[in-house]
């Protein structure tokens with residue numbers, strides 16, 4: 001690994017994986033915004049955590065274990081399974097295993113404002129994000145684990161057994177990614193999406209024993225407008241004393 005600089009790794013799209021982890025090189029999206037990222041019109045995850053197909057850090061047999069778990073698990077209760085919005089599975093060779101969850105990060109999709117209430121409109125939007133993340137960014141799947149729509153429905157995104165691609169590099173480790181469809185610089189979140197976000201995040205906090213101090217927004221992990229000023233303001237309120245997430 002001698003001679004490989006951070007810049008080289010960024011340019012080649014490698015992520016921290018088995019082949020470089022041993023070299024002690026720390027890659028992170030935190031605190032950086034590349035020019036390529038600024039030029040890119042589509043959702044908010046940075047280009048430099050694009051996994052290279054040959055960079056997969058995992059223990060032997062993790063994929064079989066993941067399949068076994070999924071087989072018995074079914075969709076999370078109250079969550080619309082991904083089969084409702086896409087026929088595509090994740091490209092697991094591009095992903096790292098999650099290996100446990102100890103923090104949560106909330107996003108918006110950052111595209112045009114979105115207020116549609118139909119299943120069809122939400123599923124089209126989620127599929128568009130997945131296609132951009134997979135075909136545009138070269139990622140394994142949609143970057144987020146869960147998606148909340150303006151009606152408050154929760155949709156399954158990337159399988160929980162796979163590390164997400166939503167917070168940049170190292171910030172993705174053990175980090176549950178939740179996106180609220182829409183652009184909360186340009187619109188206000190609906191009451192339904194807020195209620196659902198509160199309930200759902202609170203349930204995940206209890207499920208994984210995550211304190212409110214480890215529930216983040218994207219911009220708290222790296223410089224970005226995500227999740228938009230209106231959703232950011234809401235997140236600050238709900239996590240403060242007396243807020244729903246603060247009481248979870």
Ligand SMILES: [Zn+2]
Pocket residue numbers: 044045106107108166218224226227
């Ligand atoms: Zn984000």
